[in-house]
Amino acid sequence: MALRTVASESTAHTATSITDHLHEELLNSTDVEEFLDELARVSARNLSGSGDEVLCGIMLLRERKAAIVASSGPAAEAISQIEYQSSDSPGMAASEEQATVHASDLEQEDRWPEYAEAVLGHGIRSVLAIPFQLEGETKATLLLYSHRSGRFEGRILETAEDFVRQTSLALRLAVRFAHYSETAAHLRATLETRTVIDMAVGIIMAQNRCSQQEAFELLKAASSTRNSKLHSVAAAVVSALGQGPAQTHYDG
Numbered sequence: 001m002a003l004r005t006v007a008s009e010s011t012a013h014t015a016t017s018i019t020d021h022l023h024e025e026l027l028n029s030t031d032v033e034e035f036l037d038e039l040a041r042v043s044a045r046n047l048s049g050s051g052d053e054v055l056c057g058i059m060l061l062r063e064r065k066a067a068i069v070a071s072s073g074p075a076a077e078a079i080s081q082i083e084y085q086s087s088d089s090p091g092m093a094a095s096e097e098q099a100t101v102h103a104s105d106l107e108q109e110d111r112w113p114e115y116a117e118a119v120l121g122h123g124i125r126s127v128l129a130i131p132f133q134l135e136g137e138t139k140a141t142l143l144l145y146s147h148r149s150g151r152f153e154g155r156i157l158e159t160a161e162d163f164v165r166q167t168s169l170a171l172r173l174a175v176r177f178a179h180y181s182e183t184a185a186h187l188r189a190t191l192e193t194r195t196v197i198d199m200a201v202g203i204i205m206a207q208n209r210c211s212q213q214e215a216f217e218l219l220k221a222a223s224s225t226r227n228s229k230l231h232s233v234a235a236a237v238v239s240a241l242g243q244g245p246a247q248t249h250y251d252g
Contacts, residue, residue, distance in 0.1 A: 035174045036070030043142060044072035047160055057143040059084055059091050079122055079145050086115040094129035095139045103127040105149035128152040130161055133168040138175050193231045200234035203241055
């Protein structure tokens with residue numbers, strides 16, 4: 001009983017250390033891709049054995065966004081790209097089914113023949129794909145690769161699934177932060193565009209002694225005649241007056 005208690009405390013301490021590290025990394029990362037790369041490296045370090053390296057990739061799929069494929073290193077990146085580019089693979093199956101998918105020996109595998117042939121070409125014999133627990137339509141999968149068959153059996157598979165449970169919260173936060181950052185950037189761009197157009201309309205009103213609507217119609221007509229975006233024409237009007245680029249007062 002004492003040994004079991006010590007082992008349990010050790011596992012809990014390790015989980016806490018990993019979580020703390022990932023939360024710190026989340027605060028220091030400039031974008032979600034940088035965070036995913038670090039998560040892949042942490043995963044590989046924690047799931048590898050002495051002299052028995054595990055390669056790790058992470059595939060993130062977001063609605064109406066380009067997929068992100070992160071990796072623990074160049075070798076893992078090459079295999080993860082095969083995973084993403086294959087319409088039928090363990091990673092895609094795990095993402096769609098939201099369940100762990102295990103290929104103990106690719107030489108004996110018949111579920112994904114083209115994928116298996118490509119990955120075997122990199123010397124990989126066993127694959128484990130585990131979905132993270134995320135929110136909404138966003139999906140992410142941890143991809144583990146080993147050069148020997150049967151690498152992810154029994155207790156090791158359970159350990160990998162437990163690791164994904166421990167790190168899912170950090171990944172959920174990373175995805176949420178990325179969404180907020182993208183929303184803020186979009187709002188900032190919208191406000192900047194609106195500011196330039198409003199300034200150009202004001203200039204046209206003053207120069208032509210016309211109403212706001214008439215000035216806006218003149219700006220639209222110039223945009224159509226020049227086959228240029230309305231914002232580009234407006235920016236040219238503002239610059240021509242010598243005021244330089246418009247500034248917005250927005251703190252995102």
